[in-house]
Amino acid sequence: MLEARDVCFSYGAAGRVLDHVSLAVRPGEVVGLTGRSGVGKSTLGRILSGHYRPLSGRVTIDGEPHARGFNPVQYLSQSPAFSVDPRWTVGRVISEAWRPDEAMLRAFGVSEAWYDRYPHEISGGELQRVAVLRALAPGTRYLVADEISAPLDPLTQAQIWMALLAHAQKNGLGMLVISHDRPLLRRIADRILDL
């Protein structure tokens, strides 16, 4: 189980962003997280992913704190361009994490023809699919998907969610889906939390 318990956080001297927040995601469970803009959803997602340390409170993965090495809690943002090295080819970006097979490439609509290109040489929607596929390395146990489909066309959105949900179910992957799109969350989440 991925668990945040009594988490508090603030960015420097600015006011408190998270005040004693607790949340849990079980393996194979899809939890929706929504709430007004600026309430701290992305901050909580990054804390769960080990990017930020809480001021107080704990984050545990199956009872253990975040450790060095491959991160079993992968964070995906709305803007994949910020999370990939612009000097690496698409092929290197993916294979640095793992080597997905043909079926996975097809399910996520990723083409090997892009492998020799750089991130700015594929479209935003294509890069998002690359980022999602990269995050699904075998060691990934939980995925924090932060508004990942907001800028995509409806067809690409549907393709990504269908592939992600199928993969999560098959592999017991837990997902925290952060979104303002309540109809989307009602379709895909087992339960929805309002921060």
Ligand SMILES: Nc1ncnc2c1ncn2[C@@H]1O[C@H](COP(=O)(O)OP(=O)(O)OP(=O)(O)O)[C@@H](O)[C@H]1O
């Ligand atoms: N690096 C940072 N430094 C200082 N303040 C920050 C930083 N990142 C976020 N904040 C502030 O922390 C608060 C929470 O931001 P966060 O991005 O977690 O909210 P959110 O609920 O995800 O918002 P949205 O729905 O608009 O994406 C906001 O007031 C934001 O301005």
